[in-house]
Amino acid sequence: xxCSSSIERDKAMxxxxxxxxxDVVKGMKFFDPHVHMTSRTTDDYQAMADAGVVALIEPAFxxxxxxxxxxxxxxxxxSLIGWERFRSSQxxxxxxxxxxxxxxxxxxxxxxxxxxxxxxxxxxxEGVVGVxxxxxxxxxxxxxxxxxxxxxxxxxxxxxxxxxxxxxxKKKGTQRSMDIALEHGLDPYSIIxxxxxxETVNEVLDRGFWAAxxxxxxxxxxxxxxxxxxxxxxxxxxxVNSAADWGISDPLAVxxxxxxxxxxxxxxxxxxxxxYSNAITAFAQSGQLDEADFNTQIDLTxxxxxxxxxxxxxxxxxxxxxIIIS
Amino acid sequence: MRDDxxxxxxxxxAAVVKNNISLEAEKWLENFTRSTDQLAQLAKVFVMLxxxxxxxxxxxxxDQQEALHAAGFGYIRNWTIDRLSRVWLLxxxxxxxxxxxxxxxxxxxxxxxxxxxxxxxxxxxxxxxxEIWVKRCAEGIRSNIGSVLEAIMENNPYPAANLDEAAWNQxxxxxxxxxxxxxxxxxxxxxxxxxxxxxxxxxxQERWAAGREVHPQLWxxxxxxINAEIFETLKTGLQHYNQMEQRAIALAISQSGYQPxxxxxxxxxxxxxALADGSLNWDSFNQ
Numbered sequence: 001x002x003c004s005s006s007i008e009r010d011k012a013m014x015x016x017x018x019x020x021x022x023d024v025v026k027g028m029k030f031f032d033p034h035v036h037m038t039s040r041t042t043d044d045y046q047a048m049a050d051a052g053v054v055a056l057i058e059p060a061f062x063x064x065x066x067x068x069x070x071x072x073x074x075x076x077x078x079s080l081i082g083w084e085r086f087r088s089s090q091x092x093x094x095x096x097x098x099x100x101x102x103x104x105x106x107x108x109x110x111x112x113x114x115x116x117x118x119x120x121x122x123x124x125x126e127g128v129v130g131v132x133x134x135x136x137x138x139x140x141x142x143x144x145x146x147x148x149x150x151x152x153x154x155x156x157x158x159x160x161x162x163x164x165x166x167x168x169x170k171k172k173g174t175q176r177s178m179d180i181a182l183e184h185g186l187d188p189y190s191i192i193x194x195x196x197x198x199e200t201v202n203e204v205l206d207r208g209f210w211a212a213x214x215x216x217x218x219x220x221x222x223x224x225x226x227x228x229x230x231x232x233x234x235x236x237x238x239x240v241n242s243a244a245d246w247g248i249s250d251p252l253a254v255x256x257x258x259x260x261x262x263x264x265x266x267x268x269x270x271x272x273x274x275x276y277s278n279a280i281t282a283f284a285q286s287g288q289l290d291e292a293d294f295n296t297q298i299d300l301t302x303x304x305x306x307x308x309x310x311x312x313x314x315x316x317x318x319x320x321x322x323i324i325i326s
Numbered sequence: 327m328r329d330d331x332x333x334x335x336x337x338x339x340a341a342v343v344k345n346n347i348s349l350e351a352e353k354w355l356e357n358f359t360r361s362t363d364q365l366a367q368l369a370k371v372f373v374m375l376x377x378x379x380x381x382x383x384x385x386x387x388x389d390q391q392e393a394l395h396a397a398g399f400g401y402i403r404n405w406t407i408d409r410l411s412r413v414w415l416l417x418x419x420x421x422x423x424x425x426x427x428x429x430x431x432x433x434x435x436x437x438x439x440x441x442x443x444x445x446x447x448x449x450x451x452x453x454x455x456x457e458i459w460v461k462r463c464a465e466g467i468r469s470n471i472g473s474v475l476e477a478i479m480e481n482n483p484y485p486a487a488n489l490d491e492a493a494w495n496q497x498x499x500x501x502x503x504x505x506x507x508x509x510x511x512x513x514x515x516x517x518x519x520x521x522x523x524x525x526x527x528x529x530x531q532e533r534w535a536a537g538r539e540v541h542p543q544l545w546x547x548x549x550x551x552i553n554a555e556i557f558e559t560l561k562t563g564l565q566h567y568n569q570m571e572q573r574a575i576a577l578a579i580s581q582s583g584y585q586p587x588x589x590x591x592x593x594x595x596x597x598x599x600a601l602a603d604g605s606l607n608w609d610s611f612n613q
Contacts, residue, residue: 138492
């Protein structure tokens with residue numbers, strides 16, 4: 001995601017590339033419950049649709065650098081339920097979001113206070129399936145304060161909570177996030193603990209929470225490790241996401257992980273749970289997510305005389321290999 | 327004491343700046359420093375400064391370098407002239423009202439592009455009223471921009487001298503996460519503490535569980551705090567057969583007072599030997 005790196009070393013880490021064969025998971029549907037589409041291109045939307053992603057959740061987060069005023073938050077939240085939802089629909093992908101004040105920006109307390117005042121006007125909007133992503137980053141007192149306040153907000157609104165767990169000091173941060181949620185009387189079944197790894201998964205599942213895993217190169221989980229986790233723990237209450245954003249990330253992480261699971265012998269039923277239905281079950285508790293609303297009738301791989309069949313409102317496809325842009 | 331010390335450093339920096347810029351740029355800067363209305367002009371002058379000074383690496387003569395080095399600012403020789411000039415400009419602001427100074431510099435932070443941000447964080451150790459920049463520095467550690475993090479983490483005496491323990495620990499952790507040069511963090515050993523050691527031990531376990539290597543310098547912050555619990559983790563590490571990690575763990579143990587760990591290390595002939603001949607030190611684990 002950032003900073004220093006060398007091409008040689010990165011290549012060495014990757015080893016020999018193994019091609020992603022989309023046919024392995026042809027006909028399967030996927031749900032990516034954590035992906036920051038505002039940072040992605042239309043090519044990504046197209047590729048996700050082609051790979052079988054039928055719906056996604058975009059959690060509210062930061063922009064890579066801190067906002068300096070309330071209007072920036074207001075416009076951002078509005079864009080998640082407005083323009084971005086529309087943009088997604090053009091590719092036949094149903095777009096949901098979670099709304100919240102992210103942990104990093106909770107540290108700007110004077111601004112955080114103002115953001116808390118506008119949150120209630122967004123979390124009740126149609127298609128807002130949870131409060132998120134909230135939780136800890138540095139694990140400061142300010143982060144804890146706004147995490148607690150937003151848990152109360154979620155409780156009052158009857159919404160699931162999408163909890164971001166910190167990169168640094170992850171194990172303790174994850175335990176603390178769960179302790180606090182329980183302290184506020186929330187049902188662990190309404191809470192999705194995100195960015196798990198081998199060190200956190202056991203406790204998260206044991207305590208009855210949902211365990212989400214982010215398949216993200218270098219900094220989070222690799223999908224080979226993910227396959228081993230599902231083999232060890234089963235598919236119950238486990239889901240995968242891409243958390244693709246403005247960093248080096250992969251919006252096809254969910255279908256790719258599903259393909260790898262298939263190739264490594266996991267059952268179709270387990271794959272469906274982990275890459276599709278568990279996330280739907282968890283976030284449908286909001287009352288704002290209904291599988292029947294997914295636009296699954298469009299088969300984007302179907303072609304008519306070499307051209308994709310376009311439906312109403314759907315984006316036309318461009319040929320990326322052509323030098324001519326017309 | 328601090329003020330006298332800083333005064334000398336600022337004088338040398340002023341001389342270095344002067345030696346590295348054109349006469350025209352010097353006059354332009356003087357115009358600002360002599361102005362009675364610095365507040366109104368600061369934002370513009372700070373932003374357009376590289377157009378006047380250029381962006382070449384600074385040249386520093388031997389006497390200056392020696393004096394800077396003695397004062398703990400020897401690293402300035404790796405800066406470019408725009409960075410140094412901006413730092414000099416900020417350090418010499420003629421704003422005696424603490425609130426005014428804070429507001430003026432804070433405005434620069436809020437709209438800074440990358441090179442400006444680097445200069446701003448580089449200036450922290452030279453600004454008056456160090457206590458007012460603690461929150462800003464902690465915020466800077468939340469940045470994801472490599473050069474901004476380097477400006478805060480590497481060769482900068484401000485964090486170790488001013489940050490509270492939680493923010494300091496974030497700095498060290500983030501330095502590992504973003505692969506900064508750990509050896510360049512000022513005050514690393516002096517500010518080692520138990521919560522940081524425990525967090526780093528958890529981090530090492532997480533890395534091993536993910537099949538990843540652990541940075542040898544991590545154990546430097548752990549040595550003094552080795553107890554029975556940490557010792558169990560170290561044993562796991564010693565069984566990984568990564569020679570660099572093993573040696574770093576051995577060095578950390580040699581700096582602890584926990585006898586069972588010291589006895590255990592002696593069961594590894596190669597490590598026992600390396601410790602005995604004194605060839606191991608933290609600088610030998612440079613990336």
